Amino acid sequence: MKLEQKSREELGIFLTQYLSEFEALKAKDINLDLTRGKPSSKQLDLSVGLDSVLEENYINVNGVDTRNYGGLDGLVEAKQLFAPVLGVAPDEILIGGNSSLTLMYQYLNLATFFGANGPGSDWMGEGNPKFICPVPGYDRHFTICESLGLEMIPVPMTDQGPDMDAIFKLVKKDVSIKGLWCVPKYSNPTGVTYSREVVKLLAELPKVAGKNFRIMWDNAYALHDFEDELVIAPLLELAKKEGTQDSVVMFGSTSKVSFAGAGIGFMSASPSNLEFFKKYLSVQTIGPDKVNQWRHVKFFRDIVGLRVHMKKHAEIIRPKFQVVFSKLEELGELGIGGWLPTKGGYFVSFETLKGLASKIITLCGECGVKLTPAGSAFPYKNDPDDTNIRLAPSFPEISAIEEAMNVFVCCVKLASVQKLLESK
Numbered sequence: 227m228k229l230e231q232k233s234r235e236e237l238g239i240f241l242t243q244y245l246s247e248f249e250a251l252k253a254k255d256i257n258l259d260l261t262r263g264k265p266s267s268k269q270l271d272l273s274v275g276l277d278s279v280l281e282e283n284y285i286n287v288n289g290v291d292t293r294n295y296g297g298l299d300g301l302v303e304a305k306q307l308f309a310p311v312l313g314v315a316p317d318e319i320l321i322g323g324n325s326s327l328t329l330m331y332q333y334l335n336l337a338t339f340f341g342a343n344g345p346g347s348d349w350m351g352e353g354n355p356k357f358i359c360p361v362p363g364y365d366r367h368f369t370i371c372e373s374l375g376l377e378m379i380p381v382p383m384t385d386q387g388p389d390m391d392a393i394f395k396l397v398k399k400d401v402s403i404k405g406l407w408c409v410p411k412y413s414n415p416t417g418v419t420y421s422r423e424v425v426k427l428l429a430e431l432p433k434v435a436g437k438n439f440r441i442m443w444d445n446a447y448a449l450h451d452f453e454d455e456l457v458i459a460p461l462l463e464l465a466k467k468e469g470t471q472d473s474v475v476m477f478g479s480t481s482k483v484s485f486a487g488a489g490i491g492f493m494s495a496s497p498s499n500l501e502f503f504k505k506y507l508s509v510q511t512i513g514p515d516k517v518n519q520w521r522h523v524k525f526f527r528d529i530v531g532l533r534v535h536m537k538k539h540a541e542i543i544r545p546k547f548q549v550v551f552s553k554l555e556e557l558g559e560l561g562i563g564g565w566l567p568t569k570g571g572y573f574v575s576f577e578t579l580k581g582l583a584s585k586i587i588t589l590c591g592e593c594g595v596k597l598t599p600a601g602s603a604f605p606y607k608n609d610p611d612d613t614n615i616r617l618a619p620s621f622p623e624i625s626a627i628e629e630a631m632n633v634f635v636c637c638v639k640l641a642s643v644q645k646l647l648e649s650k
């Protein structure tokens with residue numbers, strides 16, 4: 227029963243019904259928030275053992291006193307723990323502080339103003355640097371580009387990853403395009419996981435791109451499966467075959483594994499890239515928080531330990547997404563929205579009928595449900611069709627998600643029926 231196929235009279239009846247539902251919800255004094263892509267307290271509780279695991283034993287296997295200065299690229303044991311998360315070898319990874327986003331900012335700052343390949347390779351030296359941004363995407367990636375003056379070029383996401391035809395066309399004709407963002411697994415916000423074909427094409431891309439091109443591979447949700455482990459194609463391995471490994475920079479963190487504010491960020495790049503990055507980093511710090519790295523090593527032990535831990539996260543987070551998907555079903559049946567039934571990650575990306583995202587977000591706000599502002603998932607906050615709404619169900623309790631989704635569904639129906647009536 228698609229709303230679009232209904233007569234004017236039938237739509238009028240729906241409008242009356244949806245309006246009265248809307249007024250009833252508005253009167254309920256709801257105060258809920260679906261904006262925050264952060265772990266719930268129950269998820270954070272899974273890692274409280276981090277606090278006691280060291281038992282005052284700060285000296286690591288190699289005799290390093292983790293409390294002291296030094297170790298710019300992180301503890302060897304932490305490299306061994308996190309390298310498999312990115313699918314790289316322990317000597318291809320650098321372990322940082324509590325945020326991968328910081329590493330991404332630092333890397334792009336280095337590449338833009340100082341040169342990721344040393345003096346003379348900076349992007350500013352080559353004119354007006356641009357960056358490809360698959361959309362919808364992660365707003366903080368776009369904020370980094372904006373703050374560094376990297377002009378953003380949006381490229382649509384498909385259900386297989388970014389539109390690679392469009393990307394190849396762009397980089398072939400514009401050498402000032404210096405890189406692109408990728409969230410290859412359970413992408414923020416679409417939930418898309420890149421297909422092998424897309425990853426293969428990404429490995430080839432630097433061969434046709436301009437000098438010093440970088441693929442910013444932000445694998446933030448590498449371990450965040452709701453059920454079975456989803457394995458993505460190994461970008462670095464494929465890039466090595468193409469000879470493009472110097473263009474691949476990968477990131478990950480335990481922000482949504484251990485503590486979001488006190489986890490570990492890490493990055494992988496080719497040896498020469500890491501050398502230049504370490505030089506740049508050494509100006510800013512004598513070394514990262516190795517005590518935190520050491521307690522993560524002791525707590526998780528190895529990749530198996532990480533995966534077992536993530537199963538516990540999945541038990542908490544999966545039912546929350548199930549609520550969202552089951553509430554959205556009605557909108558699918560009415561033909562007034564689209565989304566991907568993602569099997570991991572932290573977000574659901576909802577596509578409204580054209581031009582309705584801002585209106586729906588405002589209507590939800592009137593009922594006391596806060597949603598991420600319209601346009602957030604686009605460069606310069608500009609969603610040209612005004613259709614994208616990001617839902618983040620990880621933090622609230624299930625009962626709150628149910629209530630918030632009732633409001634959301636009602637507001638989508640109301641805004642959609644109003645729009646369809648206008649066009650009849």
Ligand SMILES: Cc1ncc(COP(=O)(O)O)c(C=O)c1O
Binds near residue numbers: 328
């Ligand atoms: C795609 C993506 N990358 C990075 C981050 C933040 O990472 P970190 O906490 O390691 O800085 C997030 C957080 O939502 C994210 O969604």
